[in-house]
Amino acid sequence: xxxxxxxxxxxxxxxxxxxxxxxxxxxxxxxxxxxxxxxxxxxxxxxxxxxxxxxxxxxxxxxxxxxxxxxxxxxxxxxxxxxxxxxxxxxxxxxxxxxxxxxxxxxxxxxxxxxxxxxxxxxxxxxxxxxxxxxxxxxxxxxxxxxxxxxxxxxxxxxxxxxxxxxxxxxxxxxxxxxxxxxxxxxxxxxxxxxxxxxxxxxxxxxxxxxxxxxxxxxxxxxxxxxxxxxxxxxxxxxxxxxxxxxxxxxxxxxxxxxxxxxxxxxxxxxxxxxxx
Numbered sequence: 063x064x065x066x067x068x069x070x071x072x073x074x075x076x077x078x079x080x081x082x083x084x085x086x087x088x089x090x091x092x093x094x095x096x097x098x099x100x101x102x103x104x105x106x107x108x109x110x111x112x113x114x115x116x117x118x119x120x121x122x123x124x125x126x127x128x129x130x131x132x133x134x135x136x137x138x139x140x141x142x143x144x145x146x147x148x149x150x151x152x153x154x155x156x157x158x159x160x161x162x163x164x165x166x167x168x169x170x171x172x173x174x175x176x177x178x179x180x181x182x183x184x185x186x187x188x189x190x191x192x193x194x195x196x197x198x199x200x201x202x203x204x205x206x207x208x209x210x211x212x213x214x215x216x217x218x219x220x221x222x223x224x225x226x227x228x229x230x231x232x233x234x235x236x237x238x239x240x241x242x243x244x245x246x247x248x249x250x251x252x253x254x255x256x257x258x259x260x261x262x263x264x265x266x267x268x269x270x271x272x273x274x275x276x277x278x279x280x281x282x283x284x285x286x287x288x289x290x291x292x293x294x295x296x297x298x299x300x301x302x303x304x305x306x307x308x309x310x311x312x313x314x315x316x317x318x319x320x321x322x323x324x325x326x327x328x329x330x331x332x333x334x335x336x337x338x339x
Contacts, residue, residue: 096120096163097312100146103136123166128158140307142180142239147309150296160296169289177244178319179295182307185236187213194298204285207256219258219275222285230260230273239264246283254283265323
């Protein structure tokens with residue numbers, strides 16, 4: 063009879079028995095070009111490019127405060143993993159508050175780039191509005207991909223020219239953690255392609271997103287100038303009295319990053335005859 067044992071689904075969707083994952087593990091997450099956990103910060107202290115390295119990981123190239131009342135802060139209450147996360151927030155003035163990598167990743171004009179962030183919105187955008195939470199853009203801020211959350215909690219994907227590709231039917235709730243994996247699958251002005259994956263179970267494995275939105279493979283993903291070098295998470299639409307909690311963000315040119323936490327445990331059947339597990 064098959065032997066039933068607990069197993070873990072890795073970020074690549076492969077199933078591994080606890081304690082049996084090989085050291086060479088072909089199923090581990092893709093190599094990360096830049097990543098940050100915020101663990102090296104000080105609770106309630108401001109996040110800056112200068113203090114964002116060390117134990118946190120790769121320092122940011124820029125912390126963008128769009129005007130009066132904008133803050134980007136280390137907060138214990140904003141952590142999904144570990145002890146510290148980050149909150150981007152605004153007060154009574156409609157401004158932006160973002161964190162991004164720039165030339166430390168490099169100017170990209172071809173290939174692919176992938177981003178990941180764990181996000182929580184203490185409140186959804188106001189009625190009839192949406193807020194940009196993720197963006198890849200050029201040195202002059204012409205954007206290649208644009209991710210927004212609307213007042214219903216849907217996550218929408220836009221192309222560089224600002225055309226809606228599609229939105230999830232699944233929705234995020236106020237004060238609910240979720241994970242977004244975004245990709246420019248091909249940087250090209252004629253046969254480009256974009257994709258987002260929404261995970262309402264934040265540490266869910268890559269092969270089991272709650273929902274995926276993918277463009278056709280014939281769109282323009284290269285802004286004017288032919289390169290992208292700004293890779294952002296945060297409040298990207300000028301909005302008053304808004305906040306976004308962020309943890310474990312990253313960017314890679316190698317592939318989807320996958321979860322940073324342990325994927326949910328699932329039952330599996332292991333046969334002593336099949337030689338597969």
